[in-house]
Amino acid sequence: MTTTFSDDGSKAIQQSIDVLERASRTNPREIDVVYEIERTCSFITDHGFRKVALQFPDELLIDAAAIISKLEKNTNVKLFILGDTSYGSCCVDEVAAEHLEADSIVHYGRACLSPSTRLPVMYVFGQKPVDVHQCAASFRALYPDKCTHVIILCDVIYLYVLEKLRQLLHPEYENLVVSVICCDKNVTPDPCRTDGFPGESDVDHHSALGSCSHAYNQPNHQVIHKFGRHFTINANSDLKDYSMFYIGQEGLTLTNFMMTWNQCSFCSFNPVKGVGRQETLNVNRALMKRYYMIERAKDAQVVGILVGTLGVADYLSTIDHLKRIIKQAGKKSYTFVMGKLNAAKLANFLEVDIYVLVACPENSLLDSSEFYRPVITPYEMEVACNQAREWTGEYITDFRDLLPGACCHVEFPDETFNGEETDVSLITGGLRATHLLKSEWQNKASGTSLIHRNDALAVTQSHSAASFLATRSWQGLEQNLGETPVSKAVEGRKGIAIAYEEEGTS
Template sequence: MDLESYYEIDRTAEFILSRNFARVALQFPDDLLKDSTKVVRALYTKLASLKASSDEEIRGDGDVGLFVMADTTFGSCCVDEVGASHINADCVIHYGHTCLTPTSTLPAFFVFGKAPINVSNCVNNLLHTADTAGKPVMVLFGLEYAYAMLDLKKAVLEALVSYESQAELEIQFSDVVCSVLEPSGKSSDFGGIMELVGVSHANDAAGVQSGTRHSTGGLVWNVPQGRKVEEYSMFWIGSENAAFANLVLTFNGCEIVRYDATEDRLVTDLSQQRRIIKRRYFLVEKAKDANIVGILVGTLGVAGYLHMIHQMKELVTGAGKKAYTLAMGRPNPAKLANFPECDVFIYVSCAQTALLDSKEFLAPVITPFEAMIAFKRLFHLIF
């Protein structure tokens, strides 16, 4: 692995200097911590090189402090603004898988990584899926494959030119929302992350741009006017992770297939994900009988989390139930067992970490969306 390419050392150093940041927090997930010292050394070397060759004035004496966050307060996919505040960081550089949930106080720069993928094999499976689906295909992917999307799109266009059934195929690609998040919630595209491109046999991007906007797991795409998202077949490139589970739950009305880039094969059996949907529905039904509801604070940095907590309190009390608000970091069975009076817990977190498998918990853990389904009807009945 080329460390400088994988961790985008050049791009990261340019971002830090362009914003005149003096204290920078580097957030690594557990599986990438082993590379943290190498990344720090590479960044310091690159920063020194850029400052030596730059004529622009740097704030203060030009020194930049890099601080590695070896653990996260909550889920590693979210920007840990609490940990970064301990060293008064000006920004956070986030490495690895992310949900791209907006931040509250600090700007964040994302390095998604570069997982290997066989572009040719992926294209063949994509064309086969589009040919047999009999409907438009939407391509979605894990963010670790974002770097390969331009090559994949180019290969698809080249293949469609000579494809026998090209007149019947329509393939559209989702795109990454951003690579930089501002605390105001505004996104910025530093370094040229690809624009949203609709790819079909006619490559009619203009028609794709007008329509309904959808997003999930840091990806965004448009459905043209006159169409519904259920009319699409979803083609996911990546592993069977939290982002994929969230996709299946959110767009359960769509046909979904998964291309496993690690094993170079197409996976059409989604029975495990379908069982998750049934499980979540069961939890919603069980939550309706709860008398005391615990609201778990699963983040202190995601923009809007306080508003969501207040909204959940109003929802629960409006349904005639008692609500407790609990802040405990990452929930586990042992922690929640200290609150046996709670019949159900609502986990206020990002869309991906909120999907907890609570089979080992004494009480079910549901998402705010599921809470709205469970308690909204009761709220209307009471009032």
């Protein structure tokens, strides 16, 4: 595709733009169905929205013009397209929408379903093609025992096939459980809500899964809520007694499920390749890698808190929680907001020993092998700082589960805690403190250079970013305040970078 730009009569510049091969335009006759135009129009008009932001991932931007054209014909509102998201495209970008003063968001494509709090949100997942009969055949081949307890999960873009798949398999598999994805329209956001799940009036079962909801009313069943998905299991059984069957490609969603439910066996069906397989990810090896990160965090003295989301509910409470436990562990912490992460950005802060990323569950498990310093999750940071939380192999990717009042919260030990206050580093072999006594960290001043810890460690030197900066040979540009002469503003160059006016033509 070729585009032409001109600048005040100057020579036109022709630029070729490569279109991603994976981005294929949806058939115009299928736009209304795939992108649920009628339901979207109802969502906008029924609630009287005037400015609506349409958030697209990169692979769906090719259909954005056709979608906005249809919506404009049926609604008398102002529509904006959000393309380049502040963080992961799976999260609702409330910050970009608020910059446009939008009063609601329509999120298209893959979604992590993390709850948001500031703006009403509607999800449109789309409908990627999948052969349901081939998927059912793969399921039968992977689970020949008809009495097997299996829970079916899926990527949100394949949500629409779950009901048909259930109809094909349920007559043969009586212990089959189909998960339900519930979308919170969040028309009246409740900032006080901490469990992350909508009330009955807010749940939008817009797919054909209404017939599956009868399971929630059955006696002797317990309902599991996780990652925007609901499913029921027998009250007398444990989740580890079930196998998981996932519909979707290998990616962050599947990794998140396997790490969270690491005691369950997983099989998957890839709709693109049309094949099913037993997942062979060595979860134990992955967990050991994460435990190594915890040991690195225990040795760290300066911790950088990376803000990886500005839209997921309770992210500010999580940052405050991390600051508190890091301080109680006798460490320094600094908060960084830098958008999408890369190795070059983080390498600018050599004084930081380790980073902890506050992001949605799917973006928390960042592969930091290329980074100068490790990047860990809030759960790993808490295991490193909170002596009362033991490493059991259980893994938590949702930072909201760690907050006070949540299902996985563990109080920090007080002065009466009977555990050891020091231990030995498994990396350096040195003696280190595990936490400060409550009276010590509360009375600790920010400028204190020496802190009395305990009899085992005697006196410990406190490290800060400021002291580290003082040891650098180059500390940045010198300001020379009052020494630099004041000069008048001068006229700069005119034109474009390829040919400024004063340079003439060649």
